[in-house]
Amino acid sequence: MAEAYQQTSEKSRLVALLLCLFVGYIGIHRFYAGKNGSGVLYLCTYGLFGIGVLVDLIMILTGSFTDDHGLLIIDWEGTEGKPASYAPAHPHPAYTQTPPRPVPPPPQKNAEEMFCNSCGSIVKKDETFCRNCGAVLQH
Numbered sequence: 001m002a003e004a005y006q007q008t009s010e011k012s013r014l015v016a017l018l019l020c021l022f023v024g025y026i027g028i029h030r031f032y033a034g035k036n037g038s039g040v041l042y043l044c045t046y047g048l049f050g051i052g053v054l055v056d057l058i059m060i061l062t063g064s065f066t067d068d069h070g071l072l073i074i075d076w077e078g079t080e081g082k083p084a085s086y087a088p089a090h091p092h093p094a095y096t097q098t099p100p101r102p103v104p105p106p107p108q109k110n111a112e113e114m115f116c117n118s119c120g121s122i123v124k125k126d127e128t129f130c131r132n133c134g135a136v137l138q139h
């Protein structure tokens with residue numbers, strides 16, 4: 001399956017085209033593609049006296065221009081810096097879940113109530129025995 005995948009350059013074909021059009025006579029598009037050696041040559045010869053620039057322009061337009069790794073520059077926007085796959089815009093489901101309900105406050109005893117000394121449950125002060133554990137309430 002690896003042979004079926006055509007690896008292409010991450011350089012932008014549009015940038016290479018524009019550079020070739022406007023500053024191709026000094027080889028800027030070749031520097032952009034990483035071809036520094038031929039870029040210097042273009043710089044010294046005004047793009048091989050214009051012929052090299054014209055050839056490169058045609059090659060970029062036809063999608064046969066390559067970078068210094070021999071990879072075709074055919075992606076118009078370029079893939080440099082792009083993630084391998086587009087991540088979904090919505091956040092992880094864990095962050096979208098509603099927060100857990102707040103813990104209800106502990107029961108508040110009022111003036112007529114007291115805590116059982118035996119089990120700690122709230123009982124009425126006028127009761128003799130705890131309704132929960134049956135212990136005798138200490139008043």
Ligand SMILES: [Zn+2]
Nearest residue numbers: 116119130133
């Ligand atoms: Zn009790």
